[in-house]
Amino acid sequence: MPCEKPLLSIIVPVYDVERYLPKCIDSILAQTFTDFELILVEDGSPDGCPALCDAAAAKDARIRVIHQKNGGLSAARNAGLDAARGAWIGFVDSDDYIAPEMYEVLYQAVQSTGADLALCDYAEVDETGAPCQSMHVRLEKKVFAGQDLLKNATDSMIQPAWNKLYRRAIFAQLRYPEGKLNEDLFLIPEVCLQIQKAVVVPKALYYYVQRGGSIMSGNKTLRHFDAAEAAQRYWECLVENAAYDALANAAKFTMGSVSRVYRQLPPALRKASRSREMLRMQFEVVSRTRQYCNVPGGLWLQSWLLWRLPQTYSRLRGFKG
Structure with a gap:
């Protein structure tokens, strides 16, 4: 039986990613931090993703599946936030994957510093896993106050939703704007205003897959x-x-x-x-x-x-x- 109140809720929006979803799910289930629920929000995907989600849930009790009419990435993340039971929140995009120690390292970082948010570096890779030329610059500072994080929010390590561990209370009044592209940038200033302290883990623990058919590459x-x-x-x-x-x-x-x-x-x-x-x-x-x-x-x-x-x-x- 799944834990009634897992410490962490990992939210994965799922849409038209049949080729990538199994690797994404496997990387989450392989986490060394095990006290989590994985919420797969199947957003009206037209391919085999609905069946893949249900099959994964049948094999691991930590997985919950939400099937909904297509509403876009923000709507899927918001549905996951509404359903989440954990004291901490993480997001993973369904065409990406994560290092086995990602959430253990991020959780240790918030516990040791009392931060409301931890963020890690990420590696940009192609569909084979080979490194891509990266344009983002690693943050040098280790700990940020909320206002300092706000001032640096154009930084490519701060902007994404998916390289972070959030205290759930951050999202008490916040949701992603539906019907918008660049939803991460719309929300990150509001996230910064909700936190007292953020801690940076300068290790690449998230693998951001650059694929040809994604929303932002067309x-x-x-x-x-x-x-x-x-x-x-x-x-x-x-x-x-x-x-x-x-x-x-x-x-x-x-x-x-x-x-x-x-x-x-x-x-x-x-x-x-x-x-x-x-x-x-x-x-x-x-x-x-x-x-x-x-x-x-x-x-x-x-x-x-x-x-x-x-x-x-x-x-x-x-x-x-």
Whole structure:
């Protein structure tokens, strides 16, 4: 019989990952930390995932399966949060896998420091498990206060939902925004505001699989501006919490988020109203930042070019079209 109140609830959203799911589940069941429940949220998957989930649950009493109509990654994570019984929460994406000691190491880290959140480094790998060229930078600092973590939330180790162990109370009033891409970035500022202390484990314990058909690797559409919307919300969160020394970096991050999507859009979508609104928004963020702190002149000029002369800006960046 499964433990009525497991110490840890591991939530795995499942959708169209038949090739990857068995490895993901096996890596979780192989954890050296054993006091957990594994919640598989089968989000209306059109492949063999529903049967794979049920078969896994039949073999291990720690596994619970939720079958629901497709609602997207945020809806699946939220369903898992609603069902979770553990005092601690972890997320694993169903096309990724984790090291056997991941949750034991993270739990020891929060226990030894009294932190509300632990995060570990991650390795980017291809579908064969071979290392990919990584762009993310490992955090050097070991312990962060919540406000310090907020100031560094553009960091690629802080943003993801899945390389962390969370005290359950963090999610008492928080849920992921449904219908949005980049849901991790939308929520991480709110997570930072809920914690007193976070601890960093500088070891890669999570394996992030770069696969060709994932949501974030396909052609860019107007939906991908959700990343810029999340960046804008992050900037506003810093202003609301008087974290002015992080604003210039957040403004640069917002502008970069808009630029990255705009330059990868088909020409017709560049003329869409949301594209124009995002170009204006990033300039407004950069300009408003000057009310609170110094902004490099080059950043302001690039932001103005992106807003007023986006084609010229794109050519200067060396991209065709």
